Amino acid sequence: MNKLVVSSSPHIRTDSTTRRIMLDVLIALLPTAVAGTVIFGIKALWVMLVCVGFSVLSEFLFNLITKHTQTVGDLSAAVTGLILALNLRADAPLWQCAVGAVFAIIVVKCLFGGLGCNFANPAVTGRIFIMICFATTVGGGMMPTVVDLASSATPLEIMKGDTVNGLPSLPDMMLGLRGGAIGEVCAIAILLGFAYLVYRGVIHFETPLIFIGTVFVLSLIISSDLTLSLYHVFSGGLLFGAVFMATDYVTTPITRSGKMIFAFGCGLITVLIRFFGTYPEGVSFSILLMNILSPYIEKWTAKKPLGGKK
Amino acid sequence: MKNNKLSIVLRGLIAENPVLVLVLGTCPTLAQTGNVIAALSMGIAATIVLVCSNMVISALRNIIPDTVRIPCYIVVIAGFVTVVQLVMQAYLPDLYEMMGVYLALIVVNCIILGRAEMFARKNNVVDSALDGLGMGLGFLLALLVMATIREVLGAGTFAGIEIPFLIVRDAAGVVKNSFTLPILTQAPGGFLVFGIMIAVINKIGPKKGEEKRKNFSCEGCPSATVCGRVACPENTELVTESDDRRDGGKEEA
Amino acid sequence: MNKIINKENLKPVLVLSVICIIVAALMGAVNMLTEPVIKDRNEKAIAESLGKVMPGGQFDGESDALKKDAPETISRVYTEKTGKGTVVVLVTNKGYTGKNIGFTVGIDTEGKIVGMQVTQNEESIIPSELKPGGSYGSHYVGAGAKDIAELVTGATVHFTEGAIKSALNDAFVYLGFAENKPEIPRDESEIFALAKELYGEGAENLESYTPTDSVYVKRVYKERGKDAFVAYAFTYSQYGHPEFEFIIKVDESRKVTAINKIVWKVSDPKPEWGYVPPSEEAVDAFFESFVGKDASTVSSVEIATGATNTAGRVREAALEAIEVTVTEKRGPAPRIIGIVALVLAAGAFVGYEIIKRRRTSGK
Numbered sequence: 001m002n003k004l005v006v007s008s009s010p011h012i013r014t015d016s017t018t019r020r021i022m023l024d025v026l027i028a029l030l031p032t033a034v035a036g037t038v039i040f041g042i043k044a045l046w047v048m049l050v051c052v053g054f055s056v057l058s059e060f061l062f063n064l065i066t067k068h069t070q071t072v073g074d075l076s077a078a079v080t081g082l083i084l085a086l087n088l089r090a091d092a093p094l095w096q097c098a099v100g101a102v103f104a105i106i107v108v109k110c111l112f113g114g115l116g117c118n119f120a121n122p123a124v125t126g127r128i129f130i131m132i133c134f135a136t137t138v139g140g141g142m143m144p145t146v147v148d149l150a151s152s153a154t155p156l157e158i159m160k161g162d163t164v165n166g167l168p169s170l171p172d173m174m175l176g177l178r179g180g181a182i183g184e185v186c187a188i189a190i191l192l193g194f195a196y197l198v199y200r201g202v203i204h205f206e207t208p209l210i211f212i213g214t215v216f217v218l219s220l221i222i223s224s225d226l227t228l229s230l231y232h233v234f235s236g237g238l239l240f241g242a243v244f245m246a247t248d249y250v251t252t253p254i255t256r257s258g259k260m261i262f263a264f265g266c267g268l269i270t271v272l273i274r275f276f277g278t279y280p281e282g283v284s285f286s287i288l289l290m291n292i293l294s295p296y297i298e299k300w301t302a303k304k305p306l307g308g309k310k
Numbered sequence: 311m312k313n314n315k316l317s318i319v320l321r322g323l324i325a326e327n328p329v330l331v332l333v334l335g336t337c338p339t340l341a342q343t344g345n346v347i348a349a350l351s352m353g354i355a356a357t358i359v360l361v362c363s364n365m366v367i368s369a370l371r372n373i374i375p376d377t378v379r380i381p382c383y384i385v386v387i388a389g390f391v392t393v394v395q396l397v398m399q400a401y402l403p404d405l406y407e408m409m410g411v412y413l414a415l416i417v418v419n420c421i422i423l424g425r426a427e428m429f430a431r432k433n434n435v436v437d438s439a440l441d442g443l444g445m446g447l448g449f450l451l452a453l454l455v456m457a458t459i460r461e462v463l464g465a466g467t468f469a470g471i472e473i474p475f476l477i478v479r480d481a482a483g484v485v486k487n488s489f490t491l492p493i494l495t496q497a498p499g500g501f502l503v504f505g506i507m508i509a510v511i512n513k514i515g516p517k518k519g520e521e522k523r524k525n526f527s528c529e530g531c532p533s534a535t536v537c538g539r540v541a542c543p544e545n546t547e548l549v550t551e552s553d554d555r556r557d558g559g560k561e562e563a
Numbered sequence: 564m565n566k567i568i569n570k571e572n573l574k575p576v577l578v579l580s581v582i583c584i585i586v587a588a589l590m591g592a593v594n595m596l597t598e599p600v601i602k603d604r605n606e607k608a609i610a611e612s613l614g615k616v617m618p619g620g621q622f623d624g625e626s627d628a629l630k631k632d633a634p635e636t637i638s639r640v641y642t643e644k645t646g647k648g649t650v651v652v653l654v655t656n657k658g659y660t661g662k663n664i665g666f667t668v669g670i671d672t673e674g675k676i677v678g679m680q681v682t683q684n685e686e687s688i689i690p691s692e693l694k695p696g697g698s699y700g701s702h703y704v705g706a707g708a709k710d711i712a713e714l715v716t717g718a719t720v721h722f723t724e725g726a727i728k729s730a731l732n733d734a735f736v737y738l739g740f741a742e743n744k745p746e747i748p749r750d751e752s753e754i755f756a757l758a759k760e761l762y763g764e765g766a767e768n769l770e771s772y773t774p775t776d777s778v779y780v781k782r783v784y785k786e787r788g789k790d791a792f793v794a795y796a797f798t799y800s801q802y803g804h805p806e807f808e809f810i811i812k813v814d815e816s817r818k819v820t821a822i823n824k825i826v827w828k829v830s831d832p833k834p835e836w837g838y839v840p841p842s843e844e845a846v847d848a849f850f851e852s853f854v855g856k857d858a859s860t861v862s863s864v865e866i867a868t869g870a871t872n873t874a875g876r877v878r879e880a881a882l883e884a885i886e887v888t889v890t891e892k893r894g895p896a897p898r899i900i901g902i903v904a905l906v907l908a909a910g911a912f913v914g915y916e917i918i919k920r921r922r923t924s925g926k
Contacts, residue, residue: 213908217901217904217905217908218901218905220897220898220900220901220904221898221901221902221905222898223893224893224894224895224896224897224898224901225893225897226897229897229901257912257916257919260912303923
């Protein structure tokens with residue numbers, strides 16, 4: 001008699017695993033990483049290696065000590081480490097980068113239950129942790145080593161003084177010849193990554209588009225200056241955060257309208273911090289705050305199943 | 311008899327440490343552990359008040375009627391705190407300045423009122439004094455450990471003395487490099503260290519922590535909607551336990 | 564009534580009252596013992612800190628009553644008993660983090676600082692030199708009201724230093740060693756009228772701007788979209804009145820096209836100084852010779868005789884006016900476009916949601 005196998009659904013599977021998705025994200029981050037190394041020099045590469053290395057190591061050790069199943073193979077720690085690194089300055093002291101990576105992985109991710117159970121994006125929280133701890137060495141941005149710039153302030157710091165004088169030209173901003181963190185300067189590299197992720201179906205295009213669009217429209221409303229608003233779109237960590245950090249599966253709403261509300265909220269808070277707050281950069285804080293609100297947004301926009309109870 | 315007396319004291323130190331196991335008196339724990347000296351003063355002041363108030367309340371336990379027992383306890387505790395306050399202000403003004411408002415807050419420290427309610431009104435004076443001593447020392451110990459971590463890693467000093475390889479000064483005595491995490495001396499760092507300490511103690515300490523966890527259910531926890539644990543498929547342990555509890559009760563058809 | 568006062572309620576009330584009385588008596592006793600010690604200690608601390616900022620001074624620990632309109636930064640004032648001067652205790656909260664910083668300063672009878680010490684610093688970020696009891700104050704010894712602004716102490720937190728200097732200025736003003744001068748010595752509408760007159764055609768579209776980092780030029784009047792403007796410059800003399808005021812018209816190529824002298828008041832020289840002040844005509848000719856100059860040639864303008872220092876300052880002011888930059892106020896058009904876009908997008912989103920919900924509930 002042939003053996004009949006009885007099992008429950010699903011019976012058809014795609015080849016989409018966590019590892020495959022994380023690999024796609026790593027590939028999408030590659031242009032940004034390369035651009036960062038070219039613009040800021042070999043120091044950027046060291047920061048990336050230290051962050052990724054310590055992230056993977058901390059998750060490995062944590063799982064070992066607490067006798068959980070080893071999850072390092074799904075590459076999520078590597079992705080967190082790389083995103084964190086691309087948020088930092090190229091000349092940040094390496095021990096501070098390591099501390100931030102360990103904090104991000106162990107406190108924000110592992111202690112809350114590992115991948116899927118974290119309440120906020122580990123890379124964003126790690127970046128904020130480093131920014132608060134080591135404000136002088138990691139705050140602001142490093143100047144590119146490839147070209148000599150006239151002023152030694154990042155574009156956001158210049159715009160905090162409510163002027164467009166002294167800003168690099170828009171093409172320079174797109175190429176990345178300006179001060180800032182490793183991954184945030186080269187707009188073209190980020191857009192390449194965005195295109196790849198949308199093509200592979202890893203992210204939906206709504207979140208980054210609405211995030212960036214909200215920032216543009218709101219800064220237009222507040223400042224009534226078209227040039228300034230355009231510069232705001234290309235300055236700071238907006239493009240990088242919108243594409244790579246505001247699209248994290250775990251910490252953003254699942255539903256489509258939830259994603260749109262999330263993106264709008266991020267844009268709103270970013271603009272408020274940039275224009276009315278004391279920090280020149282608001283993207284990290286806005287993503288963190290909206291992460292915390294995500295469960296409620298999800299509940300609010302949850303689809304009722306067909307024929308289900310109200 | 312001796313064994314009994316000693317065990318009362320020792321219980322307050324580790325097994326039922328008021329801060330880390332009973333989670334009482336967290337306000338001064340978070341506020342006064344930025345440096346070791348503050349932690350030491352707070353621990354000693356609280357211990358003195360705890361022992362004295364435990365003894366007095368135990369002595370009066372048959373006189374104080376049940377209906378007004380809480381106001382009576384608070385009056386007694388407040389009296390002792392005021393005495394300690396005045397004495398400190400007169401003879402130890404630097405410590406008094408450093409403790410600030412938290413000295414007066416010892417009146418509402420849950421450890422003192424809690425031990426009065428749970429122990430002193432049911433036991434004799436000597437036992438109550440020993441319990442007060444044990445709990446106070448446990449409080450002091452927890453504060454010292456936490457303050458050491460926060461001060462050494464957060465400011466690079468211990469009781470005000472700088473640790474040479476954490477704070478590097480150049481020839482002129484100006485700070486060149488400091489390998490510290492300043493956030494640990496501020497509020498967020500306090501919460502972080504506190505949380506990690508509770509986790510560690512409950513993991514490696516006696517099994518009181520395990521029992522506590524089994525008694526709580528995920529559904530009752532206020533963070534159920536946002537916590538990942540209930541939804542995480544990996545955590546079969548917790549989900550099935552609460553399932554067991556549910557099936558043990560009434561079941562809908 | 565009987566229900567309230569009966570045997571069951573009496574005992575708890577009695578016990579509680581007795582305990583309160585006993586505890587209150589205990590606290591009173593301890594207070595009586597410790598009060599003199601505390602008071603003594605406080606007075607010693609004050610006398611010690613006062614002695615630090617005014618060495619050798621005699622104080623009796625009692626502060627003077629503050630004048631009615633004393634600024635809030637002045638906390639206490641102690642007059643030294645042998646006539647050496649005054650010690651002022653200041654508290655400012657305009658530093659970097661907004662917490663209180665307290666410091667004491669001793670000012671002698673000639674308006675010079677003889678000592679200064681930071682006594683309290685509640686900020687969360689404290690550079691080592693601004694710690695209470697630190698050496699920060701030593702830089703200020705010997706400075707008078709006018710010298711403070713230029714004093715460079717090397718303190719690493721600039722906001723806080725600005726707050727400290729501002730509080731010091733309050734102390735000087737309170738003691739009468741400095742005056743709070745108005746920001747502009749003339750009515751704004753008067754200056755605007757003069758500027759319009761000088762500007763000529765298009766004067767009705769002039770808007771006023773305040774340059775942020777100039778020393779002499781305090782107002783600029785400009786049409787939106789045009790590059791020509793009129794600048795108003797002045798400076799106070801050391802005697803407290805304006806030394807000169809003028810308005811200057813600069814065209815798109817940054818050349819002076821017109822100038823109008825409003826005030827020129829140089830003090831009359833004492834005979835023993837042995838020089839002749841410039842005549843009215845010489846001053847007018849000096850101002851006229853600015854017309855047609857630009858940034859590179861303005862330094863060649865000379866006054867015929869005397870008042871060379873004042874003339875030098877006028878030249879600096881004119882150069883500043885020629886090179887001044889102001890950020891233009893923006894038009895309303897982009898803002899309206901932004902609002903319209905936002906409203907349309909929000910409407911589209913809400914409409915889409917409503918349609919979606921209607922579709923699922925309809926099924």
